[in-house]
Amino acid sequence: MSSLFSKTISLRTELKISDPEFVQLRDYIYQQSGIYIADNRKYLLENRLANRLKELNLKSFAEYHHFLQYDPSKRQELSRLFEVVTTNETSFYCNPPQLAVFQNNVLPEVLDRQRKAGQRKLRIWSAGCSTGEEPYTIAMILHEVLRTEINSWDIRINANDLSEAVLNAARAGVYNDYTLRTTPKEIVSRYFTAEEGRFRVKPEVKRLVSFGPINLSDRALLKRVERSQIVFCRNVIIYFDDEMKKNVIGSFYDNLLPGGYLLIGHSESLHNISRAFKPKHHPGAIIYLKEG
Numbered sequence: 287m288s289s290l291f292s293k294t295i296s297l298r299t300e301l302k303i304s305d306p307e308f309v310q311l312r313d314y315i316y317q318q319s320g321i322y323i324a325d326n327r328k329y330l331l332e333n334r335l336a337n338r339l340k341e342l343n344l345k346s347f348a349e350y351h352h353f354l355q356y357d358p359s360k361r362q363e364l365s366r367l368f369e370v371v372t373t374n375e376t377s378f379y380c381n382p383p384q385l386a387v388f389q390n391n392v393l394p395e396v397l398d399r400q401r402k403a404g405q406r407k408l409r410i411w412s413a414g415c416s417t418g419e420e421p422y423t424i425a426m427i428l429h430e431v432l433r434t435e436i437n438s439w440d441i442r443i444n445a446n447d448l449s450e451a452v453l454n455a456a457r458a459g460v461y462n463d464y465t466l467r468t469t470p471k472e473i474v475s476r477y478f479t480a481e482e483g484r485f486r487v488k489p490e491v492k493r494l495v496s497f498g499p500i501n502l503s504d505r506a507l508l509k510r511v512e513r514s515q516i517v518f519c520r521n522v523i524i525y526f527d528d529e530m531k532k533n534v535i536g537s538f539y540d541n542l543l544p545g546g547y548l549l550i551g552h553s554e555s556l557h558n559i560s561r562a563f564k565p566k567h568h569p570g571a572i573i574y575l576k577e578g
């Protein structure tokens with residue numbers, strides 16, 4: 287018992303992150319992704335990376351920082367690091383009051399405008415889509431609203447994330463019942479095929495979504511994203527500091543077509559970040575309009 291205890295102590299001591307190493311790694315992560323790690327999350331970084339350092343046979347966090355910059359596998363390692371510092375928590379039909387506004391207000395308005403302009407084309411951007419629950423939920427709502435008319439529309443939901451691992455899971459489109467806990471039963475039976483306790487998204491939903499990598503800190507890359515009528519970026523900007531939030535929200539504003547809407551997470555706000563949008567207040571949700 288005592289030897290086990292002393293071994294734990296010695297491992298912890300070995301892989302401790304010093305304050306300068308923390309600042310070095312924190313700044314590197316910020317520079318690469320815009321994700322800002324507060325001082326009080328120093329030990330989280332230390333704990334979550336300790337095993338990775340051991341696997342790589344590295345003796346310190348300074349060595350790991352060097353590895354991230356110069357090793358031939360630095361790109362893959364950066365992806366792994368992003369996975370350590372982000373939370374991919376998501377679920378289908380997350381934030382029902384906001385989705386009700388999307389289904390009953392935003393979509394009818396935007397679709398009607400397109401019909402009147404004789405342009406049955408719709409582009410929605412799901413930025414920070416994680417394992418796909420958000421863009422697939424959007425696709426299911428589009429089916430609910432348009433029904434058979436959907437076949438006469440040119441629709442694409444561009445779904446992007448920093449992490450390759452979550453994008454691969456999203457492309458597979460197979461889920462457990464926990465992630466469906468707030469999804470109405472009739473939606474589950476209409477848009478999923480049950481497979482031995484797992485749920486596979488049906489092809490008519492999948493075909494509306496196009497997954498790809500993106501780093502929201504890369505402004506030049508964001509400029510090349512196809513322009514959208516609606517942008518979803520929920521529970522992503524919480525990771526960013528104010529400067530990065532301003533840049534990202536500015537990019538969404540530029541991406542949106544006039545009369546388009548931005549939807550952010552329920553604990554997020556544009557207060558002190560952007561005055562460009564007009565906030566629209568609905569019961570249980572604020573959405574942001576780019577005036578036309």
Ligand SMILES: C[S@@+](CC[C@H](N)C(=O)[O-])C[C@H]1O[C@@H](n2cnc3c(N)ncnc32)[C@H](O)[C@@H]1O
Binds near residue numbers: 372417452519
């Ligand atoms: C908590 S999940 C939110 C998923 C989904 N939007 C939702 O609300 O259910 C946050 C996602 O943002 C992604 N993310 C964080 N920083 C990013 C960045 N700089 N560029 C692109 N995606 C990022 C993470 O990889 C993660 O999958």
